[in-house]
Amino acid sequence: MPIATVNPATGETLKTYEALDAEAIERRLAAAQSAFRTHRTTTFAERARLLHRAADLLDEDQRDIARVMTTEMGKPVKQARAEAAKCAKAMHWYADHAEELLADEEPADSDVKDSGASRALVRYRPLGPVLAVMPWNFPLWQVVRFAAPALMAGNVGLLKHSSNVPQTALYLEDLFRRAGFPDGCFQTLLIGSGAVEGILRDPRVRAATLTGSEPAGRAVASVAGDQVKKTVLELGGSDPFVVMPSADIDRAAKTAVTARVQNNGQSCIAAKRFIVHTDVFDAFAERFTAGMAALKVGDPLDEDTEVGPLSTEQGRTDLEELVDDAVENGATVLCGGERPEGYTERGYYYAPTVLTDITPEMRIHLEEAFGPVATLYRAADLDEAVAIANDTPFGLSSNVWTREDAEVDRFVRDLEAGGVFVNGMTASHPAFPFGGVKRSGYGRELSGHGIREFCNITTVWHGA
Template sequence: MPIATVNPANGETLKTYEALSPEEIERRLALAARAFDSYRTTTFFDRARLLQRAADLLEADAPDIARVMTTEMGKPVAAARAEALKCVKTMRWYAEHAARLLADEHPAESDVKDSGAARAHVRYRPLGPVLAVMPWNFPLWQVVRFAAPALMAGNVGLLKHASNVPQTALYLEDLFRRAGYPEGCFQTLLIGSGAVEGILRDERVVAATLTGSEPAGRSVASIAGDEVKKTVLELGGSDPYVVLPSADVAKAAKTAVTARVQNNGQSCIAAKRFIVHESVFEEFREAFVAGMRELRVGDPLDEDTDVGPLSSEQGRSDLEELVDDAVESGATVLCGGQRPKDLADRGWFYEPTVIADVTPEMRIHLEETFGPVATLYRVADLDEAIAVANDTPFGLSSNLWTGDEGEIERFARDSQAGGVFVNGMTASHPALPFGGAKRSGYGRELSDHGIKEFCNITTVWIGA
């Protein structure tokens, strides 16, 4: 696969890059190892100062890097700016809180004595160079939510970014360099997927994190498992969005539109399957379909655009196949379902789409729709809603709309997902753990859970 910026709004190739040679990869791995040997001994104060500086630079750069992201993968430019500022917030959060999150932990005095120790504590120490294999859909955010905690913990990062966002990938390396990080603390590796195995098997690379497709996750996990190296995986989702009779249906329908088409529908945590109680189904359907129809599809650099193009021609073709299969099997298209006529000769656009009468035999019922396509289900009660919500191989997040505390408790207990969001759409925040269950992966990012994923949790026992 070429390493190039191809504008998905018009198919124009803007920049191309040569992949790193084996010799350059070796040089960078050696550099990462040397950088870790010294960086691991820095103080939290020093690390925080560097990360705060990186945050300041990114905040100033936000308008420019937003346009780069938009031209590389097609997200509306306003959303791209918001992504950059979310990264700034997360950097500052970890700079402020990392020392507390990784402070030594002291067991109860009675337990220390029972162990035969005079003193004992738990210390969090960095692991070393960590390989991050990242996707194109949130080209800044996916990287920063790994890099900020990893760097604050004292690790160093090696980024293998998606091949269609090379400019963003190189920007990230330059950002940390300009912030004053020692050489080698964060490096971008412009490489194809075929080079990942050799890097992951290198003894200097101690762990890996991947956000991406299930096949990519399986590959990285199997290699890392063979090498007995730690991994964290986030592999996508097909998140349910359940609406029950006691909900504010108008608000639920309005939020549903945003929840489905955020990032042009190309978000792992976007709501994709809308499961609605029969008593409010028609009210929700009418409002939801109307909201999807009103969205403006067009040039992602236009501030008024709601939905830009899919990131690639293949991505649009994959989405079309799912929709076509559903229609051929008896599903009903309530809106959309095709390429916008006024943009037919430009880029990789697809209309915001709602599909009803979906059955378990259809591919769209089980496969992730990575684009602005929603499936709509009618259910009789909470039991059926939970059954449909869990009828997926994925388990990243879930949404519930209700005014009933009992229903909230029941859904939180029985939802097979890493997150349960009630009366609001799924979102990530640095203070809250993020990750999934089932084939959505394992491990957690963000919060104290995320920063500890790539730490050596060390018991220090001192005898009398």
């Protein structure tokens, strides 16, 4: 894949970049190793000062970098500005909390004495250079939620970003440099996917994190496993959005529209499968379909646009094939199901779509629809709702709408997902762990759990 900015609203190639050659990659790996030797010895206060500065600079740059993101991958520009603001907030959060999250832990006195020690503690120490393989859909946020905790822990970062967002990738390196982080602390590697294995096998790279597709996760995990290196994987999702009879149907349907089409529907944690109790199915379906059909599709740089183009032509083709397969096998199209009027030949647009009468034989029942396409299921009772929700290879997050405490308890107990959001839509926040189960990956980002993923958890024992 060429390293280039291709405007998905027009298909126009705006900028192209040469991939780093072997000599340039070696220089950057050496710089990362050198930077780690120094950065690991800095104080939390010094790291926090630099990260706060990076956050302030990002706030100042918000409008400019939002426009870059929108031009590179097509998200509505309002959402791009919100993403930049969220990143700055997360940087401030980790700058404020990292020292507390990584503070030494002292076991109970009785356990210390029982071990024969005069004193014992657990200390969190950085691992070294960490390779981050990141996707295009949240080109700032996906990186920052790795970089902020990693840098605060004393690690250094090597970013292999998706090849269609090179300007955003280069901006991130420049942001941390302008904030005062020493050379080599955070570097962008403009490389193709074929160069990842060699970098991951390099002994100077101590761990890797990947957000992306299941095949990409398998590839990175297999190499890291061969090298016995720690990995965190956040892969696909096909999150359920369950609506029970006691729910506020108007609010659930309105939220469902946002949950499905955020980021033009290209989000791993977007709700994709809407599982509705039969008693309220018709009422929900009517409101939800009307809301999806009313969305404004258009130029993502237009402040009023709610749904922009998909990021690539191939992404749209993949989505069209999923929808066509479903329709050919008996699915009913309640709205959409085609390229929107006015955008059949220009840009990578697809209309907000609702499908129902889904059966297990359809590809879309098990595959992730990465775009503004929702599947609508009818459930006879709570047991069937849980069964449909879990009938997926993914387990990233979930949404449940009910006012019954007993139902909430059942969903929290039985849904196979890394998160359960009750009467709201899935969102990520620096204070809460984020990640999935099954084929959605393993490990956690954000919160204390995330910052400790790339730490050497060290037992320090003193004899009597």
